[in-house]
Amino acid sequence: MIKMEYYLIVSTLMFFxxxxxxxxxxxxxxxxxxxxxxxxxxEINFAVFNRYLFPGSMEGMxxxxxxxxxxxxxxxxxxxxxxxxYRNIGSVNxxxxxxxxx
Amino acid sequence: xxxxxxxxxxxxxxxxxxxxAVTSKKILRAATYLLFVLIGTAGLYLLLNFHxxxxxxxxxxxxxxxxxxxxAIFLTSNKGDMIDNHNKKRILYGIVAAVAGIAITGFAxxxxxxxxxxxxxxxxxxxxxxxxxxxxxxxGTEKYQYLLPFEILSxxxxxxxxxxxxxxxxx
Numbered sequence: 001m002i003k004m005e006y007y008l009i010v011s012t013l014m015f016f017x018x019x020x021x022x023x024x025x026x027x028x029x030x031x032x033x034x035x036x037x038x039x040x041x042x043e044i045n046f047a048v049f050n051r052y053l054f055p056g057s058m059e060g061m062x063x064x065x066x067x068x069x070x071x072x073x074x075x076x077x078x079x080x081x082x083x084x085x086y087r088n089i090g091s092v093n094x095x096x097x098x099x100x101x102x
Numbered sequence: 103x104x105x106x107x108x109x110x111x112x113x114x115x116x117x118x119x120x121x122x123a124v125t126s127k128k129i130l131r132a133a134t135y136l137l138f139v140l141i142g143t144a145g146l147y148l149l150l151n152f153h154x155x156x157x158x159x160x161x162x163x164x165x166x167x168x169x170x171x172x173x174a175i176f177l178t179s180n181k182g183d184m185i186d187n188h189n190k191k192r193i194l195y196g197i198v199a200a201v202a203g204i205a206i207t208g209f210a211x212x213x214x215x216x217x218x219x220x221x222x223x224x225x226x227x228x229x230x231x232x233x234x235x236x237x238x239x240x241x242g243t244e245k246y247q248y249l250l251p252f253e254i255l256s257x258x259x260x261x262x263x264x265x266x267x268x269x270x271x272x273x
Binding site for chain 2: 001002004005006007008009010012013014015016017018019020021022023024025026027029030032033034036037040043044047048051052053057058059061062064065066068069070071072073075076077079080081082083084086087091092
C-alpha cells in the first residue's frame, strides 16, 4: 500500500529542489525551469489530496487542470520577456540586468 | 505491491532528474531533465488513476512548454553557452534555504495526523472518473461545476497571446 505521505515527500523534495535552483542559478531560463519544478510539485499535492482524502469529489483535479493552464500562460509570457531582454541587453544573466537601477 | 515498486522507481527517477535539472551546467540539458521530471509526474497521476490529468500533463507540458523552452534556449544562447562559474555564496544560500524548508515541511508532514483514509485508492480502479463526468463538471454552471473559471481561463490565454506578441515583437 502506498501511503499518502510518500507522495507528499516526493513533492516536498521536488519543491525545495526548485527553490534551490531558483536561488542559485543565474541564467533566467534556468530560473524559469526551477519555477516549473515548484509549480509541478504543488500540482501533485492537489491531485494527491483529492484522491486520498476526498475520493468522491474532483475539486483537486480541476485545480490541477487550471493550474497547468495558468502555468503554460505564465511561461509563455516569461519567455517573451526573456527574449526581449536578450535583444536589448545581449545576455540572459540576471546579475547583469541592472540597467533600470542606473 | 507492484504498485509500490512502480511508485518507488518513479519517485527515485523524479527526484534524481529534478536534482540534475537544477545542477546541470548546460541549459539545454536542464530543459531535457525537466522534460523527464514532467513525464515522471504524469506517471504519478496515472498511478493515482487520474488518467485525464496525465494526458493533459503530457500534452501541455511535454508538447508545449518544453518545446517553448528549447526554442527560447536556441534563441538566447551565446556561443558555447555554459552557466558560468557559480557564485559560491548563492549556492550556499540556496542549500540552506532548501534544507531548512525540507526540515520544517517534513517535520510538519510526518507529525501531522491526516483524516482517515482506509482503503488504497490507487488499487480501487472503480474510482476512475470517466470523461462524461469531467466534461459535465467542466461545462456546467451549477455547484461544483466549472464553466466560469473555464471561460476566465480562455480570456487569460487570449490576454497572454496578445501580451506575448506585444512584448516579443521587433520594434
